[in-house]
Amino acid sequence: MTETLLEVEGLTRRFGSGRNVVTAVKDVSFTLARGEILAVVGESGSGKSTLARLILRLLPPTAGSIRFAGLGDITRLQGHKLRPFWQHVQAIFQDPFATFNQFFTVRRFLERSLGILDNPPEGREREEAISAALRAVGLEPSDVLMKWPHQLSGGQRQRLMIARALLLRPKLVIADEPTSMLDASLRVTVLNLLADLRREHEVSILFITHDLGQAFYLADRLLVMYRGEVVEHGPIEAVLSAPQHPYTQRLLADVPRLGSGRPKMTSPDRWAPRRVPAGE
Numbered sequence: 001m002t003e004t005l006l007e008v009e010g011l012t013r014r015f016g017s018g019r020n021v022v023t024a025v026k027d028v029s030f031t032l033a034r035g036e037i038l039a040v041v042g043e044s045g046s047g048k049s050t051l052a053r054l055i056l057r058l059l060p061p062t063a064g065s066i067r068f069a070g071l072g073d074i075t076r077l078q079g080h081k082l083r084p085f086w087q088h089v090q091a092i093f094q095d096p097f098a099t100f101n102q103f104f105t106v107r108r109f110l111e112r113s114l115g116i117l118d119n120p121p122e123g124r125e126r127e128e129a130i131s132a133a134l135r136a137v138g139l140e141p142s143d144v145l146m147k148w149p150h151q152l153s154g155g156q157r158q159r160l161m162i163a164r165a166l167l168l169r170p171k172l173v174i175a176d177e178p179t180s181m182l183d184a185s186l187r188v189t190v191l192n193l194l195a196d197l198r199r200e201h202e203v204s205i206l207f208i209t210h211d212l213g214q215a216f217y218l219a220d221r222l223l224v225m226y227r228g229e230v231v232e233h234g235p236i237e238a239v240l241s242a243p244q245h246p247y248t249q250r251l252l253a254d255v256p257r258l259g260s261g262r263p264k265m266t267s268p269d270r271w272a273p274r275r276v277p278a279g280e
């Protein structure tokens with residue numbers, strides 16, 4: 001039996017009031033197993049980021065529950081009771097720059113991040129853990145440790161976010177369009193680092209994207225959102241081989257490699273398609 005890490009039920013979030021109500025997320029339900037990658041795909045404005053922010057507790061839901069293994073419904077947790085949740089979850093956003101305190105060097109950023117752990121490593125052990133995490137994502141510690149966020153490239157910043165995940169070993173990573181500000185070659189690197197994170201450390205990933213191709217590349221299961229609602233949900237190959245909703249059919253038609261049936265395994269214009277199954 002695979003262990004369920006996250007169980008979202010009937011999640012709903014409305015914004016505004018009166019005639020200006022927008023239901024950004026409407027009655028969304030899904031589960032995420034340990035070590036599983038679920039892609040959430042949808043056009044701009046379909047509610048993906050709102051869903052991420054609800055799960056990250058950055059926003060309270062209008063209705064619904066978010067159960068996290070061992071912690072119950074996290075929408076009901078407040079204050080210090082949320083600490084165990086923060087120990088187990090990490091966000092990776094589209095613009096990693098926004099995540100960093102611009103007055104912290106890379107070293108300080110990572111050291112402070114370790115403060116969320118109950119028994120963070122110290123001294124030499126801490127140095128080694130930080131260096132190992134940086135090297136694992138292709139960053140040379142002596143190059144980056146003393147740098148400030150603005151001295152890093154977009155790709156280096158996203159690598160740093162993945163290094164932080166390696167350091168803190170969260171159970172859940174929520175990645176909201178993590179590659180959309182990167183150029184094509186870096187996109188593959190970041191997707192592969194996320195795949196490694198899952199494969200080597202059994203991290204579950206909620207991978208949010210507007211790009212069905214990237215979802216297919218990385219994820220086990222797919223959830224398609226349209227105007228706040230889930231219109232398609234299932235194992236990625238099953239959904240893509242028999243899309244039920246007109247929106248998914250249109251999405252699929254926009255990705256020629258996928259729309260024409262099986263993806264070609266030659267190198268396409270944007271990135272080389274390599275499916276990364278859980279056990280590989």
Ligand SMILES: Nc1ncnc2c1ncn2[C@@H]1O[C@H](COP(=O)(O)OP(=O)(O)O)[C@@H](O)[C@H]1O
Pocket residue numbers: 015016022023024042043044045046047048049050051
């Ligand atoms: N804080 C907010 N106040 C009002 N409306 C919002 C807010 N955040 C998101 N929305 C609206 O909710 C809908 C979904 O937005 P969002 O979750 O950002 O979609 P996506 O990430 O898929 O592009 C949009 O119509 C957006 O305008």
Ligand SMILES: [Mg+2]
Pocket residue numbers: 048049050177
């Ligand atoms: Mg968004």
